[in-house]
Amino acid sequence: MVDKVRYIGLMSGTSADGIDLALVEFDPTEQQHANAANLKASYYQAYDDDTQAQIMSLYDASPHELDRANSLHIELAEQFAQAITAFLQQENLTAADITAIGCHGQTIRHRPASGQYNRRPFTLQIGCLQTLALLTGVRVVGDFRAKDIALGGQGAPLVPAFHQAIFGCAEKDVFVVNIGGIANISFLPHKADASTLGFDTGPGNALLDYWYSQHQTGRFDPQGQWASTGTVCPALLKQMLSDDYFLQAAPKSTGREYFNSQWLAKYCANSSLPAADIQATLTTLTADTIAQAIKQLSRQAKVYICGGGMNNNHLISLLNQKLENHQLIKTEQKNISSDALEAMAFAWLAFAFDENIFGNIPAVTGASRPAVLGVSVNP
Numbered sequence: 001m002v003d004k005v006r007y008i009g010l011m012s013g014t015s016a017d018g019i020d021l022a023l024v025e026f027d028p029t030e031q032q033h034a035n036a037a038n039l040k041a042s043y044y045q046a047y048d049d050d051t052q053a054q055i056m057s058l059y060d061a062s063p064h065e066l067d068r069a070n071s072l073h074i075e076l077a078e079q080f081a082q083a084i085t086a087f088l089q090q091e092n093l094t095a096a097d098i099t100a101i102g103c104h105g106q107t108i109r110h111r112p113a114s115g116q117y118n119r120r121p122f123t124l125q126i127g128c129l130q131t132l133a134l135l136t137g138v139r140v141v142g143d144f145r146a147k148d149i150a151l152g153g154q155g156a157p158l159v160p161a162f163h164q165a166i167f168g169c170a171e172k173d174v175f176v177v178n179i180g181g182i183a184n185i186s187f188l189p190h191k192a193d194a195s196t197l198g199f200d201t202g203p204g205n206a207l208l209d210y211w212y213s214q215h216q217t218g219r220f221d222p223q224g225q226w227a228s229t230g231t232v233c234p235a236l237l238k239q240m241l242s243d244d245y246f247l248q249a250a251p252k253s254t255g256r257e258y259f260n261s262q263w264l265a266k267y268c269a270n271s272s273l274p275a276a277d278i279q280a281t282l283t284t285l286t287a288d289t290i291a292q293a294i295k296q297l298s299r300q301a302k303v304y305i306c307g308g309g310m311n312n313n314h315l316i317s318l319l320n321q322k323l324e325n326h327q328l329i330k331t332e333q334k335n336i337s338s339d340a341l342e343a344m345a346f347a348w349l350a351f352a353f354d355e356n357i358f359g360n361i362p363a364v365t366g367a368s369r370p371a372v373l374g375v376s377v378n379p
Helices: 049-057 065-090 129-136 146-150 160-167 206-215 222-228 234-241 261-268 275-297 313-322 341-355
Strands: 005-012 018-026 038-046 100-111 122-126 140-142 174-179 182-188 197-203 302-306 327-330 375-377
Touching (some): 005 341, 018 341, 065 122, 065 129, 100 129, 160 197, 174 275, 174 341, 182 275
Parallel strands (some): 005 100, 100 140
Antiparallel strands (some): 005 018
């Protein structure tokens, strides 16, 4: 009889607020591998202000960025290792108890199409796999996105295959909406002949956090309280919604190198609107782009919400209004921590690498074929 195996998934998202870890147990004998994923424990380690500032400074071109990126590449691996060591101590485990770490790393640049400065599509995640393996004594599987890019795909999103097995329903369409710095959806149709889809809808918390930090004290708008005091500006919202990204058909993915302070300045640099009104408008932008994507794919569905945006009560209230024919559900109702879900997915991708399971869905990313994703690094 094959023993169950334990993997740690490690995720640092576009909000750049900290490190999410998930300890996941798998049964290799199960045919539906993701259904056999059992979350045993989770852990979060926040970044200090300096680390977050270093990460966010790399989202845009700036002086000495190559030196700073490679230095942070090592520093983040050291912080990842510290978090894993603390996590193992919390769970009374040792490195020998873990089969592998599935490490997403920290995205600092995502260019899924050629552009003014990049002649070839690429995506870049930092957090040195070699350093992480040596410091933890655990094998690391990472660099999950590169092969999909090499196959002509976007390299993102990679979580829909995992979502399909965890949340798929034979009776009703299902969406999984992750509202991080960037918001993305997985569409899991109940019809057997329909394709699983997934894409980035646009900004999630990225613009909200930036605008809040410029006008209030703190990194983010707790529960959307400040946004709720503002009034939405229809003209500004219409201008923002006319951006080419929102009109683009899937497959598509984006990042904070696009939806950033420069993007916001195009619309707000000369605005006389109160700052709270712009925050209210940005919150509605996030809600509208998520809701529009969902309604274009299904008239009625279960919609599971996860990610940091789930804690923005004002945003969730807007989504409930805009998706009145849909059922919004927190992932906790399926006994799955919303904070741990993405980290779980990267634990599964590491397991999929070891079991030779395809980790991408060509209908989602646009890759020419499905593939086993990642590379393995021994300590």
